[in-house]
Amino acid sequence: MHKAGFVNIVGNPNVGKSTLMNQLVGERISIATFKAQTTRHRIMGIVNTDDMQIVFSDTPGVLKPNYKLQESMLAFSESALQDADVLLYVTDVVENPEKNRDFLEKVQRMTIPVILLINKIDELASDNSRNSQSRLNSIVEKWHELLPHAEILPISAKNKFGTDMLLKRIHELLPESPAYFDKDQLTDKPARFFVSEIIREKILLYYDKEIPYAVEVRVERFKEEEKLIRINAVIYVERESQKGIIIGHQGVALKKVSTEARKALEKFFDKPIYLETFVKVDKDWRSSQKELDSFGYNPE
Numbered sequence: 596m597h598k599a600g601f602v603n604i605v606g607n608p609n610v611g612k613s614t615l616m617n618q619l620v621g622e623r624i625s626i627a628t629f630k631a632q633t634t635r636h637r638i639m640g641i642v643n644t645d646d647m648q649i650v651f652s653d654t655p656g657v658l659k660p661n662y663k664l665q666e667s668m669l670a671f672s673e674s675a676l677q678d679a680d681v682l683l684y685v686t687d688v689v690e691n692p693e694k695n696r697d698f699l700e701k702v703q704r705m706t707i708p709v710i711l712l713i714n715k716i717d718e719l720a721s722d723n724s725r726n727s728q729s730r731l732n733s734i735v736e737k738w739h740e741l742l743p744h745a746e747i748l749p750i751s752a753k754n755k756f757g758t759d760m761l762l763k764r765i766h767e768l769l770p771e772s773p774a775y776f777d778k779d780q781l782t783d784k785p786a787r788f789f790v791s792e793i794i795r796e797k798i799l800l801y802y803d804k805e806i807p808y809a810v811e812v813r814v815e816r817f818k819e820e821e822k823l824i825r826i827n828a829v830i831y832v833e834r835e836s837q838k839g840i841i842i843g844h845q846g847v848a849l850k851k852v853s854t855e856a857r858k859a860l861e862k863f864f865d866k867p868i869y870l871e872t873f874v875k876v877d878k879d880w881r882s883s884q885k886e887l888d889s890f891g892y893n894p895e
Contacts, residue, residue, distance in 0.1 A: 596646065596771055597646050597647065597648075597771065597772065597773060597774070598646065598647045598648075598766065598769040598770065598771055598772060599647065599648040599649075599650070599769065599770075599772040599773060599774050599775055600648075600649065600650065600680030600681065600769040600770055600772060601650045601652065601678055601679050601680050601681075601775075602649050602650065602651050602652070602679065602680065602681045602682075602683060602765055602769075603651075603652040603654065603675035603676070603678070603679040603681075603682055603683065604616055604651060604652060604653050604654060604675075604683045604685060605654050605672055605675050605676070605682065605683070605684055605685070605698075605702070606684055606685035606686060607686070607690060607694055607695055608655075610685045610686055610687045610690060610714055610715075611685060611687060611714040611715060611752045611753070612653055612654070612685050613653055614752040614753055615683075615685060615712070615714065615750075615752035615758070616638070616640055616651055616653040617640075618752050618755055618758050619640070619642065619649075619651055619758060619761070619762065620640035620641070620642055620651060620781070621642070622640065622781060638652065638653045638782065638783075638784060639651065639652050639782050639783040639784070640652075640653065640781065640782055641776055641780055641781055641782060641783075642762075643774070643778045643779075643780075647766055647769065648774040648775060648776065648778070649762075649765060649766075649769065650775055650776065652675055652679075654672045654675045655672055663881060663882050663883070663884055663887055672698070673698075673701070676701055676702070676705065679707055680707060680708075680768070680769060680770060681707060681708045681709075681710065681765055681768050681769065682702065682705060682707060682708070682709045682710070683710050683712055683761075684702055684709060684710070684711050684712065684742070684745065685712045685714055686711065686712070686713055686714065686738065687713065687714045687715040687718075688713060688714075688715050688716055688718055688719050688730070688731070688734060689715075689718070692737050692738055692741055699741060699742075702742065702745075703741070703742060703744075708746070708768045709742060709744065709745040709746070710745065710746045710747075710748060710761070710764065710765075711738055711742055711745040711746065711747045711748070712748055712749075712750050712757075712761070713731070713734055713735065713738070713747065713748070713749045713750065714750055714751065714752050715751060715752075715753070716731060716749045716750065716751050716756070717751040717753065717754055717756070719731055731749060735747050735749070746764070748760065748761060748764070786817060786864070787814040787817050788891075789863060790812075790814045790817065790826055790828060790860060791811075791812035791813065791814050791828065792812075793856055793859045793860055793863065794812045794828055794830065794852070794856045794872070795807075795810060795811075795812050796859075797852045797855045797856045797859070798810050798812075798830070798841070798852055800855075801848070801851060801852055801855070802840065802841070802848075806832075806837055806840055806841065809832055809833045809834075809837055809881070810830060810831065810832055810837075810841070811830075811831045811877075811880060811890050812828055812829070812830055812831070813828065813829050813831065813890065814826060814827070814828050815827045815828065815829055819866075822866075822867065823866065823867050823868070823869055824860075824864060824866055824867070824868050824869070825869045826860070826868060826869065826870045826871070827871045827872075827873070828870065828871070828872050828873070829872075829873050829874070829875050830849075830872060830873070830874045830875070831874075831875055831876070831877040831880055832874065832875075832876055832877070833876065833877065833878055833879055833880060833881065834876065834878070835876055837876075838874050838875075838876055841874050842874055849872060849874065852872070853870055853872045856870060856872075857870045
């Protein structure tokens with residue numbers, strides 16, 4: 596008997612969805628930083644055993660969109676409600692359960708198994724363990740009122756607490772099915788996608804305020820040779836002033852980002868990388884449907 600199915604991960608921004616995805620898949624598939632809205636696409640990570648294939652999907656955090664990019668991000672999240680065999684709804688110990696109630700009401704109406712994951716329970720740790728347990732019980736009760744049909748599992752994705760139990764439960768819930776993907780496949784995304792994501796991650800880490808959210812990366816050249824991968828990537832921003840900030844005085848800032856990205860890419864591909872990065876202005880790309888489509892922000 597072989598089981599297979601789609602297990603989609605949804606929730607509000609910054610609750611640890613990408614960290615959880617990476618722990619479950621056992622590989623670094625999704626950007627996981629301390630900043631909200633780091634995941635922009637729906638990203639699949641595939642776990643294979645002899646008798647099972649779990650196709651996980653990480654999705655952007657649910658938010659009320661202010662521009663077309665965020666509309667596309669929300670569409671990715673909502674699409675995850677349509678094709679799941681099991682839904683993982685991730686929250687944490689500090690989030691207001693009433694946040695984004697419209698999306699939560701859609702989850703309430705679902706007939707497939709829903710597992711509510713209360714993440715970051717390590718943050719409840721205190722000298723008074725009884726008080727920590729009381730706070731956790733209160734959170735569980737509140738969520739049980741909102742999602743009475745969901746199973747509730749407290750976890751710490753960062754510390755791998757509860758993730759083995761979660762995988763065991765997912766295995767029990769999956770339908771009998773042949774594998775959907777080759778057993779040696781790890782994700783549905785091409786190599787170029789991970790190049791752009793790794794470069795974008797470094798920008799998220801090294802720049803402040805609006806800059807990271809006004810940036811998109813396109814890989815214009817990816818040539819794998821016997822001993823080397825040659826990559827040309829363009830970093831797009833919306834304004835000339837942002838271009839200046841990305842490049843920095845005498846190119847120092849861009850050089851730092853490129854160096855850190857190259858190191859991460861060499862680790863990811865296990866091969867030396869020759870990386871060239873350029874910065875261009877694409878005015879208001881976040882509000883142009885044509886540009887968003889060219890960057891792959893089309894959930895259909």
